[in-house]
Amino acid sequence: MSNFSAAKRRRLMYRRIFQIVFSLLALTFALFPIVWIASASFDPRNSLATQSLIPANASLVNYKNLLANPVIPFQRWLINSLKVSSITSILSVFLTAISAYAFSRFRFAGRRALLLVIFLIQVFPTSLMFVAVFLIIQAFGNHIPWLGLNSHAGLILTYLGGVMGINVWLMKGFFDTVPRDLDESALIDGATQWQTFWHIILPLVRPVMAVVGILTFIGTYGDFLLPQILLKDTDQFTLAVGLITFARQQFSQKWGLFAAGALMGATPIVIIYLFVQDYIVSGLTQGAVKG
Amino acid sequence: MSKATTTTKPVASLSNSLSGILFRLLALTIIDAFALWFIYVSIGDGGVGTFLAIAMIVITIGINVIFLYEKLYPLRWLSPGLALMILMVLYPVGFTTYTAFTNYGTGHLLTKPQAIQQLEKELYVPEGGVQYKWTAFRSDDGDFLLWVIPPDGEPLLMAPGKIIDPASVNAGDLDKDGIPKEIPGYTRLNRISSVKYLSDLSNLEFGTGEQTAVVKSLDAAAPLQQKYVYDADRDVLVDQETGTEYSPVEGVFTAEDGTALRPGFYVVIGSDNFDRLFRSPAFRGPFIRIFIWTIVFAALSVLLTFIIGLLFAIVYNDPTMPYRKIIRSLLLISYAIPPFISVMMWRGLLNPSLGVISLNIAKIFGSAPAWFADPTWAKIGILLIQTWLGFPYMMLICTGALQTIPGDLYEAADVDGASIWQQFRHITLPLLLVAVGPLLIGSFAFNFNNFTVIDVYNQGGPPIPNSPTQAGHTDILITYIFRLAFASGRGVDYAYGSAITIVIFVVLTAIVLAQFRFTKTWEEISENV
Structure with missing residues (x-):
């Protein structure tokens, strides 16, 4: 009996040792680049060549220089990115919600076909057809400059092209779980269809709206292709285009500045992410299993 | 899933009230007015504008029908999404397909009417014909005015590109030859000083519209004439100077001897782009390389992230392990960093002469790999970064599936005495693959078009030598299209880029069909409708 438990204990100890060693390796692999760049951002020498893990004379000088640099409108880029991503995200959630609600609550000719088309159309994401998108936005700009090239509105319009996609399916699934009795009693009480949707049903699906909104926000914030094609002026750039364009020039001499920018640029997303990790995971798997 | 069978009647009390109807009509009027204006001006542009106008016509008619016809009430809720889908998905699909069969690109960026209009602006000085006598005035800044006297008619004062009213420059009285004695601020050139400026003068086109003049010799100036005149009936452009006729050949007005007039315009040229892609050895070589690497990249990305992610998921699936949750959260951080930042950060770490990883490799092995200059190492670098970026996603979904x-x-x-490996091989893996299989296919499709990682890492480089288009060893199809269409420095080629986009469409469609075939997605979806 005691022999058996000693063997068991030894096996547990081996397992713990393995887990510790494995975790050390795994954490090094996952975190080393982040730690290294965080260290670079506090290293006042601002050069790739001279960096060490624990910077001597650590200071915030890179952050100050980045924010004060007239050639690199970093705040502008960050604000542009936050602006484009939030507007895209809010409008996407709204448009997805009214579409999903209609699919869930109304029965009409062509409903089934439309749902299937929406499912299949995802094969051709808008970003893939960027040549056509560029030419369309250019053509818009000939007569409506605020919607043309170099405008945030044109970029947002392009992103919104993808609202009729898997998210409609995801949200429709949630609307389907909300009992119809709620709609019907509200309608009987004299509420309009819109009031029923807006005041009664929508608040019940907030979690899925949060998932769709946050995923859209993160995706838009990280997009490097469309803003690169549609935006021309440095002041209009999103963070992705601005930071990469800047980093591509004389990278190794501006390492500290880039590091500071990278850390500040990544922070909003990491914070959002840490708060809503579980939501996103469930959203990911649900959306994907259906897609 | 069983559905509630009660059908909600599209009740819409407010939208049927008088004020509701009025509001709707007002909104429609505004939308229609705006749409009509836009459609009108877009058709005027020709080319892309015409196509855009057609899309707008479809959308506008759709909105009007939906909002006026009470039976279509449910579609009102869908109309914004549908309009966006038509404009930003269906229309681009159609336009991409159309463009793939044209020669839209550098040299062919205009519509035919635009090209004709531009060519008809070209002028020439005819031999013989009308001759003007001329006298030039020169300002201290070197600007010229030209006083010309047609054989029959009023004298004219011209500046380059415009006609000038003599009174507006306070031209003085005329001398016996009918020439102003002086113009304030200008020096009247006599014959000798005219010789000095003759070459300057002969390069200027004076006057505008019908009234133009170019200095031909010391004694004579002549009115300019339109060089090319378009004959719409015969669809030829006639050179007024030589009588040569230019007919449109593949978007360029071309004479019989092969002389071509620029600018050209875009026309449908049939399957030429696809012929280049599949038959021309010079184009096919880089394309096939890029195509293969695209598939290898997407497949290895999925495989590597899945292996690492699964390994981590299994290790941290032990509920008795201390600090399990916190370690798992830390491991997931790389997933939360926007990819453009991660890749740029890794570029710094890998920098062959200065980056910390390369320096340490060099310490151990004597030299660091050429992460950016060598094709193989560049690919390995990309896969390394891709694994770092992507394993948390796989870890997440595998953790979920393991439970x-x-x-x-x-x-x-x-x-039964099965070893751990046997358990993994025969229980874990098969069951796991059923659950995450569709996600793996989705991940493959995503990485097939993973523009950010490839472009930020090395912009597709190192370049493939002797490629007729700019192409790199690490380019995947979507970055190759990007370079063709926008960033090659060798002009733009929208048409060829669109042809390759069609290839991507075909591959993605095949992936989706495979997904339907090997999983039950389609049945599930059809049921859920």
Whole structure:
């Protein structure tokens, strides 16, 4: 009996040792680049060549220089990115919600076909057809400059092209779980269809709206292709285009500045992410299993 | 899934009230007015504008029908999404397909009417014909005015590109030859000083519209004439100077001897782009390389992230392990960093002469790999970064899937004496693959078009030598299209880029069909409708 438990204990100890060693390796692999760049951002020498893990004379000088640099409108880029991503995200959630609600609550000719088309159309994401998108936005700009090239509105319009996609399916699934009795009693009480949707049903699906909104926000914030094609002026750039364009020039001499920018640029997303990790995971798997 | 069978009647009390109808009509009027204006001006542009106008016509008619016809009430809710889908998905698909069969690109960026209009602006000085006498005035800044006297008619004062009213420059009285004695601020050139400026003068086109003049010699100036005149009936451009006729050949007005007039315009040229892609050895070489690497990249990305992610998921699936949750959260951080930042950060770490990883490799092995200059190492670098970026996603979905595998399966296997490896091979892996299979296919499709990682890493480089288009060893199809269409420095080629986009469409469609075939997605979807 005691022999058996000693063997068991030894096996547990081996397992713990393995887990510790494995975790050390795994954490090094996952975190080393982040730690290294965080260290670079506090290293006042601002050069790739001279960096060490624990910077001597650590200071915030890179952050100050980045924010004060007239050639690199970093705040502008960050604000542009936050602006484009939030507007895209809010409008996407709204448009997805009214579409999903209609699919869930109304029965009409062509409903089934439309749902299937929406499912299949995802094969051709808008970003893939960027040549056509560029030419369309250019053509818009000939007569409506605020919607043309170099405008945030044109970029947002392009992103919104993808609202009729898997998210409609995801949200429709949630609307389907909300009992119809709620709609019907509200309608009987004299509420309009819109009031029923807006005041009664929508608040019940907030979690899925949060998932769709946050995923859209993160995706838009990280997009490097469309803003690169549609935006021309440095002041209009999103963070992705601005930071990469800047980093591509004389990278190794501006390492500290880039590091500071990278850390500040990544922070909003990491914070959002840490708060809503579980939501996103469930959203990911649900959306994907259906897609 | 069983559905509630009650059908909600599209009740819409407010939208049927008088004020509701009025509001709707007002909104429609505004939308229609705006749409009509836009359609009108877009058709005027020709080319892309015409296509855009057609899309707008479809959308506008759709909105009007939907909002005026009470039976279509449910579609009102869908109309914004549908309009966006038509404009930003369906229309681009159609336009991409159309463009793939044209020669839209550098040299062919205009519509035919635009090209004709531009060519008809070209002027020439005819031999013989009308001759003007001329006298030039020169300002201290070197600007010229030209006083010309047609054989029959009023004298004219011209500046380059415009006609000038003599009174507006306070031209003085005329001398006996009918020439102003002086113009304030200008010096009247006599014959000798005219010789000095003759070459300057002969390069200027004076006057505008019908009234133009170019200095031909010391004694004569002549009115300019339109060089090319378009004959719409015969669809030829006639050179007024030589009589040569230019007919449109593949978007360029071309004479019989092969002389071509620029600018050209875009026309449908049939399957030429696809012929280049599949038949021309010079184009096919880089394309096939890029195509293969695209598939290898996407497949290895999925495989590597899945292996690492699964390994991590299994190790941290032990509920008795201390600090499990915190370690798992830390491991997931790389997933939260926007990819453009991660890749740029890794560029710094890998920098061959200064980056910390390369320096340490060099310390151990004597030299660091050429992460950016060598094709093979560049690919390895990309896969390394891609694994770092992507494993948390796989870890997340594998963790989820592992929890759905019933524990008594393992207990039974233990009793039967199966080793850990056998348990993994015969229980974990098959069950896991059923659950995450569709996600793996989705991940493949995503990485097939993973523009950010490839472009930020090395912009597709190192370049493939002797390629007729700019192409790199690490380019995947979507970055190759990007370079063709926008960033090659060798002009733009929208048409060829669109042809390759069609290739991507075909591959993605095949992936989706495979997904339907090997999983039950389609049945599930059809049921859920």
